Amino acid sequence: MRNRPLSFYFLAAFFGLFLLFLYGPLITIFILSLQGPDGALTFPVRSFGFHWLGQVFQEQRVGNFVEPFQRSLLLGLGVMGLAILVSVPAAIAFRNRFRGSRIIFYLTIASLIVPSVLVSLGIGVMFQVLGWETNWFSSGLGAHLTWTVPFAFLIMIGVFNRFNPSYEEAARDLGASDFTTFYEIVLPLIAPSLVGVGILGFTLSYDEFTRTSLISGQDNTLPLEIFGMTTNVTSPALYALGTLTTVFSFAMIGAAFWGYQFFAKRQRE
Amino acid sequence: MLNPSAPTSSTASRAEHAVAQDEGGASVAIAPQTAGISLRSVTKRYGSVLAIKQINLEIAAGSYCCLLGPSGCGKTTTLRMIAGHETITSGEIWIGNSRVNALPPAKRNTAMVFQNYALFPHKTVRQNIDFGLKMRRISPRERAQRVDEMLDIVGLKEFAQRKPDKLSGGQQQRVALARALVTRPQVLLLDEPLSALDENLRVKTRGELRKLQRQFGMTFIQVTHAQDEAFSLSDQIVVMDHGQVDQVGTPQTIFNQPASKFVAQFIGDNNIFSGTVVQVDPGEKGAMIQLDVAGLGRFRCTGQAANVGMAAAFCVRADQMTLHSPGHSEIKDDNASSNQVSARITAVEFTGYVTRVSLMLEATGQEILYKALTQDWGAHQLQEGQLIPLSWRVNDSIFLSH
Numbered sequence: 001m002r003n004r005p006l007s008f009y010f011l012a013a014f015f016g017l018f019l020l021f022l023y024g025p026l027i028t029i030f031i032l033s034l035q036g037p038d039g040a041l042t043f044p045v046r047s048f049g050f051h052w053l054g055q056v057f058q059e060q061r062v063g064n065f066v067e068p069f070q071r072s073l074l075l076g077l078g079v080m081g082l083a084i085l086v087s088v089p090a091a092i093a094f095r096n097r098f099r100g101s102r103i104i105f106y107l108t109i110a111s112l113i114v115p116s117v118l119v120s121l122g123i124g125v126m127f128q129v130l131g132w133e134t135n136w137f138s139s140g141l142g143a144h145l146t147w148t149v150p151f152a153f154l155i156m157i158g159v160f161n162r163f164n165p166s167y168e169e170a171a172r173d174l175g176a177s178d179f180t181t182f183y184e185i186v187l188p189l190i191a192p193s194l195v196g197v198g199i200l201g202f203t204l205s206y207d208e209f210t211r212t213s214l215i216s217g218q219d220n221t222l223p224l225e226i227f228g229m230t231t232n233v234t235s236p237a238l239y240a241l242g243t244l245t246t247v248f249s250f251a252m253i254g255a256a257f258w259g260y261q262f263f264a265k266r267q268r269e
Numbered sequence: 270m271l272n273p274s275a276p277t278s279s280t281a282s283r284a285e286h287a288v289a290q291d292e293g294g295a296s297v298a299i300a301p302q303t304a305g306i307s308l309r310s311v312t313k314r315y316g317s318v319l320a321i322k323q324i325n326l327e328i329a330a331g332s333y334c335c336l337l338g339p340s341g342c343g344k345t346t347t348l349r350m351i352a353g354h355e356t357i358t359s360g361e362i363w364i365g366n367s368r369v370n371a372l373p374p375a376k377r378n379t380a381m382v383f384q385n386y387a388l389f390p391h392k393t394v395r396q397n398i399d400f401g402l403k404m405r406r407i408s409p410r411e412r413a414q415r416v417d418e419m420l421d422i423v424g425l426k427e428f429a430q431r432k433p434d435k436l437s438g439g440q441q442q443r444v445a446l447a448r449a450l451v452t453r454p455q456v457l458l459l460d461e462p463l464s465a466l467d468e469n470l471r472v473k474t475r476g477e478l479r480k481l482q483r484q485f486g487m488t489f490i491q492v493t494h495a496q497d498e499a500f501s502l503s504d505q506i507v508v509m510d511h512g513q514v515d516q517v518g519t520p521q522t523i524f525n526q527p528a529s530k531f532v533a534q535f536i537g538d539n540n541i542f543s544g545t546v547v548q549v550d551p552g553e554k555g556a557m558i559q560l561d562v563a564g565l566g567r568f569r570c571t572g573q574a575a576n577v578g579m580a581a582a583f584c585v586r587a588d589q590m591t592l593h594s595p596g597h598s599e600i601k602d603d604n605a606s607s608n609q610v611s612a613r614i615t616a617v618e619f620t621g622y623v624t625r626v627s628l629m630l631e632a633t634g635q636e637i638l639y640k641a642l643t644q645d646w647g648a649h650q651l652q653e654g655q656l657i658p659l660s661w662r663v664n665d666s667i668f669l670s671h
Contacts, residue, residue, distance in 0.1 A: 166385070169383065171404075174401035175375035180404065
């Protein structure tokens with residue numbers, strides 16, 4: 001055994017507590033979702049089973065889970081695409097200093113600091129003034145973009161800060177146009193980062209609640225639907241739903257990781 | 270490693286073509302193999318910072334020219350301005366017979382080998398070399414042929430399908446060269462092409478660079494901070510400092526006749542004495558100049574011209590001094606043709622073939638350096654702390670006006 005200082009054990013215990021705090025609630029819900037038909041909302045667990053996981057896909061008295069999930073999925077994918085589409089050119093523009101760049105930068109970032117309820121309220125009021133109907137795919141999408149685009153933009157600025165401009169100079173030296181340089185050189189090299197930005201955009205959107213709360217219109221996104229259920233549903237189906245969405249989130253992270261590896265590997269080998 | 274046979278035949282035939290058409294009076298424009306470079310009062314300003322100050326420079330077609338200087342002297346900026354990766358604030362740049370001030374890099378008939386090569390990491394060796402040809406919309410058949418030819422020249426045929434990361438530093442360097450040469454530029458611009466290689470490989474690659482330059486016959490302009498590199502490669506060395514050209518000349522001239530204190534210092538192993546000019550005697554081969562160095566007295570040196578009263582300096586190379594035994598204090602007979610000081614040995618450094626001896630002048634405390642072949646030094650049997658006379662010939666004292 002290695003002789004470790006006392007601080008090691010203290011810090012390890014601290015870290016253990018942190019992990020417990022972080023994942024404890026998740027594990028609790030996970031356990032409670034795996035109960036038999038006689039399960040309840042609280043411990044103790046009387047029997048184990050997959051009864052409630054199955055129940056999620058049945059029509060609930062108080063709501064439906066499948067359609068909100070589809071909406072959130074579509075919304076997440078849309079936000080992901082738009083965040084990439086906006087943040088990449090924006091970050092490229094910021095590689096050179098231009099007049100007013102600083103002001104635009106702070107204005108963009110400010111949207112992350114403004115309380116999210118206010119953003120939601122503001123969009124709602126704006127739609128009302130304009131006489132437009134709020135919907136998850138219009139006002140909802142806009143609300144999500146106020147959140148995801150600045151994040152994606154910040155990340156892309158970091159990516160381009162580390163991007164070696166001599167690749168582009170070499171391409172131009174060899175006769176490539178600006179477009180060809182971007183398409184042939186820049187894009188393949190930042191592809192792994194785009195996967196990261198994409199998954200961030202998706203997850204930020206997928207579990208967004210506050211900004212969407214006032215403006216999703218007739219149809220709920222998944223987080224809104226789950227929130228609605230917490231006040232009405234009294235069975236472990238609620239936990240089962242939590243478990244399923246968590247599993248889905250992990251699957252997305254896994255897919256992103258695979259995508260990153262794929263692009264990174266293709267680059268090097 | 271280099272296969273000289275493949276390209277010579279093709280370049281020779283290209284040259285014959287050009288000549289044949291010239292003789293026939295046809296005005297078909299065929300880019301010549303090589304072109305000279307001319308910088309006329311070129312200035313580069315970054316905001317309020319003057320990076321390059323009115324440089325004038327002529328580089329002969331087909332020559333190997335090194336821009337030499339410490340980091341921040343403007344040598345890389347100069348190279349990048351020639352390449353077109355940096356705009357110039359004022360002045361003119363000519364490549365061959367065209368003024369290229371406003372032309373984009375690809376239209377200047379130059380190609381650049383970047384520091385750390387900037388090979389595209391996601392493309393194979395073949396795709397990297399092919400890139401410039403693809404951009405020029407050359408037919409796929411000719412492209413394949415020319416890439417093969419280049420791969421042959423740099424000896425990387427079996428690595429064609431590898432990505433740059435899977436190659437050694439030396440191989441990467443050769444891919445970078447091949448990628449630049451395959452477009453058949455008139456001028457090849459190299460930004461510290463050897464700095465990423467280890468010492469042994471650097472010396473070897475130096476030889477290959479020189480060979481490639483002779484073989485292709487184009488102008489090579491290389492940026493370097495290493496004087497041995499510049500000495501061994503160049504036909505012409507341009508020593509730069511603070512955004513200005515300090516001296517232009519052959520390696521021999523730069524080594525034997527540094528024109529300024531900066532060049533003398535940068536080339537290294539020079540002992541520099543600063544003083545005031547007290548007498549100038551013009552002669553046939555230049556002037557005999559006498560300087561008064563505070564605390565040391567008068568010294569004679571050779572130079573072109575000087576004004577009495579001006580502050581100036583002279584230098585003596587560390588290997589051109591003569592040591593005398595400690596008792597030998599009067600060298601009166603030599604007074605007209607040699608200078609003398611007396612110094613105390615402070616450190617002796619064995620470096621192999623050569624021994625470097627640090628000394629301190631008794632009168633002023635100035636540190637000087639003496640270099641001897643190790644076998645010669647051994648014969649002197651001198652110790653640290655001993656006070657000894659040193660002398661040198663007037664002809665080896667080079668006057669430095671600034």
